[in-house]
Amino acid sequence: MAPAHTEPVLSCQNVEKLYGSRSNVTRALDGVSFDVDAGEYLAIMGPSGSGKTTLLNCISTIDRPTSGHIYVDGQDITALRAHQLSKFRRERLGFVFQDSNLLDTLTARENIALALTINHAPARDVPARVEEVAARLGVAEVLDKFPHEMSGGQKQRVAAARAIVTNPSLVLADEPTGALDSKNSRRLLESFETLNADGATIIMVTHDSFAASYARRALFLKDGRVWNEIVRGSKTRKDFFNEIMDVVSFLGGEGADVR
């Protein structure tokens, strides 16, 4: 029997984004199309200025494409009205930024719990869900610490816990290892790997070929277009890393960014 057709979690269709006015237009995205299925882990790479952040901002509804469509769970998010956007972000998306963006006056436990409370999770479920997600990300021991009492790596893992505690359709990460040393980067990437193995759908923008090698697929942007994509398949992470490095060098080399 043929497998049942499942709708992609994300479908970008001919997405264009123009900045500026008539005399000075930057075409940041120039007809970007790709799908992401449930359970995928996609790295978006490309040289500086290739459109990575613009694309992520359009997917997260922080920015709006000039033309084209973006579907999340089959819903055209480019057609959402302003008052629907915050509900969409809150319920469907989890964010991990370069800087953890935790609230300084709340403990790790309160930061993670807040994401659930905002989503109207039943109060009696909150403590157990926070404990469970903290254990998965290896931050159970810092739950009662404030952000200034945690290491950069711990803060990023708490941010990842906050991003996934609501079971979002999509986890969006923008350079999540950008501010971490190599040991903490590795730890965060291993956490993402575990989350993905548990079913989370992750899209990560990164300059770093080492970070990208933890994903299952790497999409390369150049001048606002999808230039290439490679799939890890049954390859080892090391082999996938080497393949990514080859594409990065071909694209004009940001090898200096690679740790």
Ligand SMILES: Nc1ncnc2c1ncn2[C@@H]1O[C@H](COP(=O)(O)OP(=O)(O)OP(=O)(O)O)[C@@H](O)[C@H]1O
């Ligand atoms: N608000 C804006 N106004 C005008 N141009 C913009 C704006 N934001 C981005 N751009 C331009 O759009 C293009 C894509 O930028 P974007 O930030 O998406 O690239 P990127 O691949 O994320 O780069 P980096 O890796 O350096 O962060 C660039 O040419 C940039 O100068």
